[in-house]
Amino acid sequence: xxxxxxxxxxxxxxxxxxxxxxxxxxxxxxxxxxxxxxxxxxxxxxxxxxxxxxxxxxxxxxxxxxxxxxxxxxxxxxxxxxxxxxxxxxxxxxxxxxxxxxxxxxxxxxxxxxxxxxxxxxxxxxxxxxxxxxxxxxxxxxxxxxxxxxxxxxxxxxxxxxxxxxxxxxxxxxxxxxxxxxxxxxxxxxxxxxxxxxxxxxxxxxxxxxxxxxxxxxxxxxxxxxxxxxxxxxxxxxxxxxxxxxxxxxxxxxxxxxxxxxxxxxxxxxxxxxxxxxxxxxxxxxxxxxxxxxxxxxxxxxxxxxxxxxxxxxxxxxxxxxxxxxxxxxxxxxxxxxxxxxxxxxxxxxxxxxxxxxxxxxxxxxxxxxxxxxxxxxxxxxxxxxxxxxxxxxxxxxxxxxxxxxxxxxxxxx
Numbered sequence: 001x002x003x004x005x006x007x008x009x010x011x012x013x014x015x016x017x018x019x020x021x022x023x024x025x026x027x028x029x030x031x032x033x034x035x036x037x038x039x040x041x042x043x044x045x046x047x048x049x050x051x052x053x054x055x056x057x058x059x060x061x062x063x064x065x066x067x068x069x070x071x072x073x074x075x076x077x078x079x080x081x082x083x084x085x086x087x088x089x090x091x092x093x094x095x096x097x098x099x100x101x102x103x104x105x106x107x108x109x110x111x112x113x114x115x116x117x118x119x120x121x122x123x124x125x126x127x128x129x130x131x132x133x134x135x136x137x138x139x140x141x142x143x144x145x146x147x148x149x150x151x152x153x154x155x156x157x158x159x160x161x162x163x164x165x166x167x168x169x170x171x172x173x174x175x176x177x178x179x180x181x182x183x184x185x186x187x188x189x190x191x192x193x194x195x196x197x198x199x200x201x202x203x204x205x206x207x208x209x210x211x212x213x214x215x216x217x218x219x220x221x222x223x224x225x226x227x228x229x230x231x232x233x234x235x236x237x238x239x240x241x242x243x244x245x246x247x248x249x250x251x252x253x254x255x256x257x258x259x260x261x262x263x264x265x266x267x268x269x270x271x272x273x274x275x276x277x278x279x280x281x282x283x284x285x286x287x288x289x290x291x292x293x294x295x296x297x298x299x300x301x302x303x304x305x306x307x308x309x310x311x312x313x314x315x316x317x318x319x320x321x322x323x324x325x326x327x328x329x330x331x332x333x334x335x336x337x338x339x340x341x342x343x344x345x346x347x348x349x350x351x352x353x354x355x356x357x358x359x360x361x362x363x364x365x366x367x368x369x370x371x372x373x374x375x376x377x378x379x380x381x382x383x384x385x386x387x388x389x390x391x392x393x394x395x396x397x398x399x400x401x402x403x404x405x406x407x408x409x410x411x412x413x414x
Contacts, residue, residue: 026200044203044204048270052269055272055273057143058276062183079287079397095309097306152294184273232259236252237252239395243395243407251407255391263381282391300386303384306336354368354371
């Protein structure tokens with residue numbers, strides 16, 4: 001009996017353990033070899049490029065397939081409304097948490113940085129950026145991972161149009177469902193290479209940038225990195241319990257592969273295929289996971305919310321300005337949620353968000369490279385929260401759409 005339990009446990013966690021071992025080996029190699037470890041980067045790039053190649057058609061066929069197969073368009077409306085509520089709510093909670101932390105542990109306390117020269121900041125053009133965020137100028141631009149939000153919008157409308165033409169559209173819908181399964185099989189094949197790819201990628205990453213992690217920004221990183229893991233350990237189980245009780249918490253074992261992949265690749269888009277598989281294992285209804293996850297990969301960024309307020313607090317400390325007051329806190333919360341939920345879908349949204357921090361609070365242009373450097377250094381754990389949080393968000397949306405017992409049901413679309 002004991003051996004059976006151990007075998008079952010190993011089967012559930014085997015792949016996660018293999019990935020962790022590969023990442024650990026890559027980390028040791030990176031630390032030992034230093035900059036020379038960049039030689040392993042091509043092995044990692046093969047894995048990352050494979051994921052990027054798969055993700056665009058996967059997003060299209062999963063979203064359009066799910067919507068085209070819906071018998072009730074009211075359900076789609078409910079999913080989208082629930083999705084927006086979850087994204088904003090979890091972002092707000094994350095912003096409150098980081099505000100409390102930086103109030104007790106100022107990230108720039110005792111730190112003196114030289115001010116490198118910055119290029120002239122381009123003014124933020126709201127209308128132009130919104131157009132670029134929602135549309136492209138030509139169809140070939142649509143099938144690029146750099147334009148995920150326009151692709152998602154196109155997929156939503158395409159799926160609705162397939163649904164509206166009735167019986168004729170049913171043929172297309174079944175074809176999209178079959179294509180979705182094909183691409184998920186491709187993901188399964190690519191994941192066989194994941195331990196080598198992620199291990200090599202992490203070796204190159206640590207070898208090239210390891211020294212920066214113990215430089216002038218060490219205090220800010222020492223606050224942010226543990227906070228991200230604490231947020232996952234505490235907030236995610238609470239969200240999972242809200243979504244499906246004890247069974248929801250137990251299902252968190254399935255988020256380990258997406259967590260590791262996001263931490264290593266620093267890409268929510270590259271993690272999307274693994275997130276889809278994790279949600280399927282958890283039992284999230286197909287139409288919910290295939291709508292929430294692709295949208296979440298570009299518009300659900302709790303890690304970005306956490307890092308935005310860290311950056312604001314850091315700049316306040318560097319320029320000897322007290323980070324306090326209701327007005328300051330409210331503006332920081334609004335700016336962080338805009339960066340994590342809205343700005344993330346804008347091309348170059350990360351840099352635009354950092355420009356907004358500098359200009360909104362009246363910091364000199366020299367502040368921009370400082371805040372941009374922090375953004376770069378905190379990207380791995382931020383992406384981990386962003387990507388893994390998409391799976392948690394899909395569970396919460398399932399709770400709002402399907403009811404309390406969703407995890408016990410087998411979705412009709414599966």
